[in-house]
Amino acid sequence: MKKIISVLVLFLLIFQGTEAQDLISAKALTGIMKDKNVKIVSVRKASDYAKVHIEGAVNIDLKKMYKPGAVKSVLKSSSEIATYLGQHGISNKNKIVIYGTGSGKSSGRLYWILKYLGCKGFLPFLTSCISICS
Secondary structure (H helix, E strand, O other): OHHHHHHHHHHHHHHHHHHHOOEEOHHHHHOOOOOOOEEEEEOOOHHHHHHOOOOOOEEOOHHHHEOOOOOOOOEOOHHHHHHHHHHOOOOOOOEEEEEOOOOOHHHHHHHHHHHHOOOOOEOOEEOOOHHHHO
């Protein structure tokens, strides 16, 4: 029983450490924003992005990555997605910070789309953009 508990505790510590690395504070982001290789990506509604956004951020509409049809959210081909992202200045050579609003579903969705496509240059998710969006 002690072995099982020890393994569970170890697993939770490892998982917690990994998850903590997936977040970046607004303060930390301000320190890397000037790096031309860093791309800040908003997945908010275009109307929200138009009102206020992080300086230098690009807005990505996830729906543009989906195939039209009866089944929702089926991804287009990797080349079509790469073309769309390239039109927004995003390539596989960039370090990417993703931010959104609300539940984080859109941010997570883009993260997994990019990861599925083989992107490795992720920086952590932005925890809050209030201090640099205002």
